[in-house]
Amino acid sequence: MTRTVDVPVLVEEARAGTSRAVGRLISLVDDQHPALPELMAALAPHTGGAHVIGLTGSPGVGKSTTTNALIRALRDQDQRVAVLAVDPSSPFSGGALLGDRIRMNESASDPGVYIRSLASRGHLGGLSVSTPQAIRVLDAAGFDSIIVETVGVGQSEVEIAGAADTTLVLLAPGMGDGIQAAKAGILEIGDVFVVNKADRDGADSTVRDLRHMIQLGEGTAPGRWRRPVIKASALDGTGIDELAAAIADHLGWLASSGALRQRRTARARDEITALVIARLRARMGDLGSGGALDALAARVVDGGSDPHTAAEELLSGLGV
Amino acid sequence: MTRTVDVPVLVEEARAGTSRAVGRLISLVDDQHPALPELMAALAPHTGGAHVIGLTGSPGVGKSTTTNALIRALRDQDQRVAVLAVDPSSPFSGGALLGDRIRMNESASDPGVYIRSLASRGHLGGLSVSTPQAIRVLDAAGFDSIIVETVGVGQSEVEIAGAADTTLVLLAPGMGDGIQAAKAGILEIGDVFVVNKADRDGADSTVRDLRHMIQLGEGTAPGRWRRPVIKASALDGTGIDELAAAIADHLGWLASSGALRQRRTARARDEITALVIARLRARMGDLGSGGALDALAARVVDGGSDPHTAAEELLSGLGV
Numbered sequence: 001m002t003r004t005v006d007v008p009v010l011v012e013e014a015r016a017g018t019s020r021a022v023g024r025l026i027s028l029v030d031d032q033h034p035a036l037p038e039l040m041a042a043l044a045p046h047t048g049g050a051h052v053i054g055l056t057g058s059p060g061v062g063k064s065t066t067t068n069a070l071i072r073a074l075r076d077q078d079q080r081v082a083v084l085a086v087d088p089s090s091p092f093s094g095g096a097l098l099g100d101r102i103r104m105n106e107s108a109s110d111p112g113v114y115i116r117s118l119a120s121r122g123h124l125g126g127l128s129v130s131t132p133q134a135i136r137v138l139d140a141a142g143f144d145s146i147i148v149e150t151v152g153v154g155q156s157e158v159e160i161a162g163a164a165d166t167t168l169v170l171l172a173p174g175m176g177d178g179i180q181a182a183k184a185g186i187l188e189i190g191d192v193f194v195v196n197k198a199d200r201d202g203a204d205s206t207v208r209d210l211r212h213m214i215q216l217g218e219g220t221a222p223g224r225w226r227r228p229v230i231k232a233s234a235l236d237g238t239g240i241d242e243l244a245a246a247i248a249d250h251l252g253w254l255a256s257s258g259a260l261r262q263r264r265t266a267r268a269r270d271e272i273t274a275l276v277i278a279r280l281r282a283r284m285g286d287l288g289s290g291g292a293l294d295a296l297a298a299r300v301v302d303g304g305s306d307p308h309t310a311a312e313e314l315l316s317g318l319g320v
Numbered sequence: 321m322t323r324t325v326d327v328p329v330l331v332e333e334a335r336a337g338t339s340r341a342v343g344r345l346i347s348l349v350d351d352q353h354p355a356l357p358e359l360m361a362a363l364a365p366h367t368g369g370a371h372v373i374g375l376t377g378s379p380g381v382g383k384s385t386t387t388n389a390l391i392r393a394l395r396d397q398d399q400r401v402a403v404l405a406v407d408p409s410s411p412f413s414g415g416a417l418l419g420d421r422i423r424m425n426e427s428a429s430d431p432g433v434y435i436r437s438l439a440s441r442g443h444l445g446g447l448s449v450s451t452p453q454a455i456r457v458l459d460a461a462g463f464d465s466i467i468v469e470t471v472g473v474g475q476s477e478v479e480i481a482g483a484a485d486t487t488l489v490l491l492a493p494g495m496g497d498g499i500q501a502a503k504a505g506i507l508e509i510g511d512v513f514v515v516n517k518a519d520r521d522g523a524d525s526t527v528r529d530l531r532h533m534i535q536l537g538e539g540t541a542p543g544r545w546r547r548p549v550i551k552a553s554a555l556d557g558t559g560i561d562e563l564a565a566a567i568a569d570h571l572g573w574l575a576s577s578g579a580l581r582q583r584r585t586a587r588a589r590d591e592i593t594a595l596v597i598a599r600l601r602a603r604m605g606d607l608g609s610g611g612a613l614d615a616l617a618a619r620v621v622d623g624g625s626d627p628h629t630a631a632e633e634l635l636s637g638l639g640v
Contacts, residue, residue, distance in 0.1 A: 040626035047623055132627070261621060268617035268627060273601070275631035280600055281593070297588035301581060303367055306360035307452070307588060311595035 005035050011042045014141040019114055022141050026116055029133040040133065046140035048264075050082075051251050054164030055149045056189075061172040062196040063149055065234040066243075070147060071113055073244040079144035084134055085117040086150045114143065132163055132271045165263060166250045168243075170194045171210070173202035187213055191227060192246045198231040198238060207231050225253050292317055325355050331362045334461040339434055342461050346436055349453040360453065366460035368584075370402075371571050374484030375469045376509075381492040382516040383469055385554040386563075390467060391433055393564040399464035404454055405437040406470045434463065452483055452591045485583060486570045488563075490514045491530070493522035507533055511547060512566045518551040518558060527551050545573050612637055 005028065013021035028039055055070075057063050067083055074081045118130055131148065138146045148164060169190035193214070195207050210229045218224065228246050232239030254260035296310040325348065333341035348359055375390075377383050387403055394401045438450055451468065458466045468484060489510035513534070515527050530549045538544065548566050552559030574580035616630040 037626075037628040037632075040628045044620070044626040045623045048621065136626075264621045265614070265617045268620035268630075269613055271627040272613065272616055272620070272630045272634060275627055276634050277597060277600070279631065279635060281597070293589055293592065294585070296592055297585045300364070300588035300592070301368065301584045303365045306357075306364040306456075307591040307595055308357040308360045310588075310592045311599060312357075314592060314596050315599060 005033070007035055007038050007042050011039070011046075011140065014137065015046060017111070017142070019111070022114055022137065023116065025137045025141075026118075026134050029130055029137060030118060032130070036133070040136065043136050043140040046142075047136055048139065050135075050139040050143050051145045051247075052135055052139075052163065052165045053145055053147045053247060054167040055147055055170065056167065056186075057170030057196075058172075061170045062234050063170055066168075066170060066194065066196060066232070066240075067147055067149055069234045069237055069240045070244065070247075073240050074145050075110065075112060077244070080112045080114075080142060082114040082138040082141075082143040082146045083116070084131065084138070084146065084148045085115070086131055086148060114138070114141075132267065135163065163267060165254055165260060166191045166247055168192050168194060168247070170196050171206065172197045173200040173206045191225065191250050192243070193227060193229040194232050194239070194243060195229060196232050196234055198233045203231060223257060225250065225257075225259075325353070327355055327358050327362050331359070331366075331460065334457070335366060337431070337462070339431070342434055342457065343436065345457045345461075346438075346454050349450055349457060350438060352450070356453070360456065363456050363460040366462075367456055368459065370455075370459040370463050371465045371567075372455055372459075372483065372485045373465055373467045373567060374487040375467055375490065376487065376506075377490030377492075377516075381490045382554050383490055386488075386490060386514065386516060386552070386560075387467055387469055389554045389557055389560045390564065390567075393560050394465050395430065395432060397564070400432045400434075400462060402434040402458040402461075402463040402466045403436070404451065404458070404466065404468045405435070406451055406468060434458070434461075452587065455483065483587060485574055485580060486511045486567055488512050488514060488567070490516050491526065492517045493520045493526045511545065511570050512563070513547060513549040514552050514559070514563060515549060516552050516554055518553045523551060543577060545570065545577075545579075 005024070010021045010024055014025055025039065027033075028035060033039075053070075055063055055067060071081050071083065116134070118134055135146055135148065167189050169186050169192070171193065173195065193210055195203055195210065197203065207229050214227050214229065218226070230239050230243050230246060232243060234240065251260075254263070293314060296305065296313060299305040300307055300310055325344070330341045330345055334345055345359065347353075348355060353359075373390075375383060375387060391401050391403065436454070438454055455466055455468065487509050489506050489512070491513065493515065513530055515523055515530065517523065527549050534547050534549065538546070550559050550563050550566060552563060554560065571580075574583065613634060616625065616633060619625040620627055620630055
């Protein structure tokens, strides 16, 4: 069943700072509601003001604690802060835990903070489609910083680097020495690295390894961003001011170097492409339910055709 | 530079058992050579005879050792056996190590065994496109069993379940107790589970946990496949005969239940869809290089349009 929604009114309320309206709009995104195209068109003129900060790292490195500490630091700068938790293992995400966590979170009663978990879906509704749309809602609603928290496993960490202006990569001593980090491909995606749990054994050598690996990968072009490695302990606040400063520095560098516009254009390009693919997939699904794809697949199994030939036939069926 | 290839001659030689021809054909797949459509069409009538066995598990559980033991067991049944290593961390894969490993492998001089690593690529040439095509080459070349070895991280383990008739999931004691396995989503994809390194502490409890979790997830429908959990030690051959028997049992069940055809049709459907998407992406890339996508993305960044509207415009540009 589709509820009727008054998109212009909700957008106006969200922009006036009503959390409930922001929540309704993100639910429309999360549900891929039919009003989505209208919503996206209504948001467009109000977007572009927010700093989108990706935060990623393996389970156990302290992403939620760091997010909480970062919220406080950004609030101290009088910023309005939104958090999108796309990490299914995050205490911010998922049914039963959410309520408890929000009660624990001192920010819950602060009207300048909005925290929301996004259901992570399969191919069509995953990070690639829902998250950028939810970011647009929060951007248009006037949040200064939007922290997008994802678990750093597989695809999502690469995708978050595409969705964010600034990507923070969290590691913990022993879990993420330089070589492991290089293998996992996280050196490429981070703009700022945080070695959390700095009181643990091996923190200094992890920082040193990481700095070394990063320098090896960095070019010598003048004006490039020098990716900092910050030693932190989010639990007691150590290093968080330095982290907030590094985030601000990176935003300054993005704006002055022209990289901000470049990244955002690339992000828009990816988002458009993902939507085109989703529409074409849906259309192929329609063909499939009409039996065309199934019939072609059966012919391939019987050896009467092959996937390339079948793909060409299906493309003609799509009118392409 | 594109070398001219005589596809019909290569296919004939591959079907006659010439390893060199099989290797050339897989290289065409790995390079996504322009002759690929012709090749796939030439192979089609000869496919469908091989049993495709996926083998997945985290690094360190003993995938390569198990593959070696399995090759021996299948050779004892006079099967011709091919191995595709898609796992970048596998000693079968990757430049320098490959030669050493093949020399170590007693099967290297056996003409009934073919071992090949596939370069794992990004979006377009990844498991979803190259691997099913390489499987087709080996299938048409007359191998009875094709073992596809992948590292069990993220996407690839789910994809291998789509590409294989029978999926083996390897675990080691302590690394993969039931709950961890359930979290990682591997309970859904396995047809046969192997707890390797059975001499280690905790092997029995891992087997017990796993059996329990599997039973919880299994329906009560008559005629369903009861997924076995086999305790093995690939290094000394313990449990390998039982594993080979379970693989044969599963093939028998697939054939008699109709699931074999169903799985292969689903696989062909996925392969066709992936190829259609790849072609459409390429065409969008063409539009992009013409500047249409970039111009649309820039309008989105400026707030003059939104991704949905831009996607619709791009679709009209594709003639869809």
